[in-house]
Amino acid sequence: MRFGAQECVPHGGDKYCWLPEEFEGDGDIAGPGVLFAFVVGAAISLISALVVLIFEGIERFRREHPGAHAARDFFDSLVVGFSDTQLITSLALLASTYFRLGCKISAYHYDLVCNLVLISSAAHIGPVAVMHRYYDRFKGLGILRFCLILPSFVLTWILIAKRNDSNIFPTYKPNSTPGGNNTALVLHAACLIDHPGAKQAHDFHNFTASIYWTTWFTNTTISVPSNSSSQFTNSTILTNRTIPAYSNFSSDDTLKDPGDMTAFGFLTGAFVLTSLLSVAQKYVHKTNLEQKTLDAIHRAAVILKTAALITCFGIAIWSYTRFQTLHSWMQKSDWLRDDDAERSPDSFGQLVPLVLLALPFLTIFEQLVAQSPDKDSDQEKNDNESTSNMRLRSMEQDR
Numbered sequence: 001m002r003f004g005a006q007e008c009v010p011h012g013g014d015k016y017c018w019l020p021e022e023f024e025g026d027g028d029i030a031g032p033g034v035l036f037a038f039v040v041g042a043a044i045s046l047i048s049a050l051v052v053l054i055f056e057g058i059e060r061f062r063r064e065h066p067g068a069h070a071a072r073d074f075f076d077s078l079v080v081g082f083s084d085t086q087l088i089t090s091l092a093l094l095a096s097t098y099f100r101l102g103c104k105i106s107a108y109h110y111d112l113v114c115n116l117v118l119i120s121s122a123a124h125i126g127p128v129a130v131m132h133r134y135y136d137r138f139k140g141l142g143i144l145r146f147c148l149i150l151p152s153f154v155l156t157w158i159l160i161a162k163r164n165d166s167n168i169f170p171t172y173k174p175n176s177t178p179g180g181n182n183t184a185l186v187l188h189a190a191c192l193i194d195h196p197g198a199k200q201a202h203d204f205h206n207f208t209a210s211i212y213w214t215t216w217f218t219n220t221t222i223s224v225p226s227n228s229s230s231q232f233t234n235s236t237i238l239t240n241r242t243i244p245a246y247s248n249f250s251s252d253d254t255l256k257d258p259g260d261m262t263a264f265g266f267l268t269g270a271f272v273l274t275s276l277l278s279v280a281q282k283y284v285h286k287t288n289l290e291q292k293t294l295d296a297i298h299r300a301a302v303i304l305k306t307a308a309l310i311t312c313f314g315i316a317i318w319s320y321t322r323f324q325t326l327h328s329w330m331q332k333s334d335w336l337r338d339d340d341a342e343r344s345p346d347s348f349g350q351l352v353p354l355v356l357l358a359l360p361f362l363t364i365f366e367q368l369v370a371q372s373p374d375k376d377s378d379q380e381k382n383d384n385e386s387t388s389n390m391r392l393r394s395m396e397q398d399r
Helices: 005-011 032-061 068-104 107-130 139-164 259-284 291-332 348-371 375-398
Strands: 222-227 234-239
Touching: 005 068, 032 068, 032 107, 032 291, 032 348, 068 107, 068 139, 068 348, 107 139, 107 259, 107 291, 139 259, 259 291
Parallel strands: none
Antiparallel strands: 222 234
């Protein structure tokens, strides 16, 4: 796994950090099918988690409610299904980013991946917040879920931390107006991660035009471009630098926005807190505490779970907004104005998350079938009752 300038630039060729002649969209990351699968899955997961939390209160304080337990079991299955789907989809995207794209991914698509995995993380942490049986209902599945959540957290943290550690990485839509092209988002993400020149710079805005952008590997002589942001052309000159100096290109980006790292920190805190609550509730109910004390503990747990779930809702909405804002700017820019890759839903990479999104609906159907009355059983019961009544009448007549 290579994910930085020190690893990627020496292997990327002479033109690795040049401005691209044409910037290509990636439907597998930013296509409508991918966004639909992430957003709809997250929305259903979080809304169902909210319903579960409400039913938990109904079960506790309104025990006379006849449908509370059945409804709770139904939404439990729904929440777990969509939560697991979001977890697997997120892991697939992270694995693809690290091991397939690696040095090839652009800063723009890197930012979009960060937003998508935050949406997904919020969607599978929310159910943990409200379901104290998320791990222990089936111990084998609980262990498997934990083993999937752990690498998801680690890979997400590395992804966001690498970007956050760079003072020159564009993290949001450029400050220039839509329709322009003054952004470093189109460069490879690795050109902007652990760039040694950034440590010496004092002004990081428009870093690509500074002397610190071109101060690497001074013993190597190669051809480098003089790029124009309005005419995507390269003129070749000889120099002893491996990173090109841009003569007519300037970047006007939002740099080192710590929002994603802060959001992920809140998600991590919510996950740890609610996991500890789940363990605590499991053992508290095995004690001989008075019912009044148990009710007080339960109310405190519900308050904390509600706070964690609201946090997940907020982060999912915030990440979706950032995704849409950046994506919209790029679609209107000169870079992707004529590229349909991120407008069409027909790529294979968009089909996979859509198929995964459909799987939990099988669980819904199964639950509905399980809860529906069995007509054959009812008919058989009625037939048996009729037969019994006929026998009784026959016995009475014989008497």
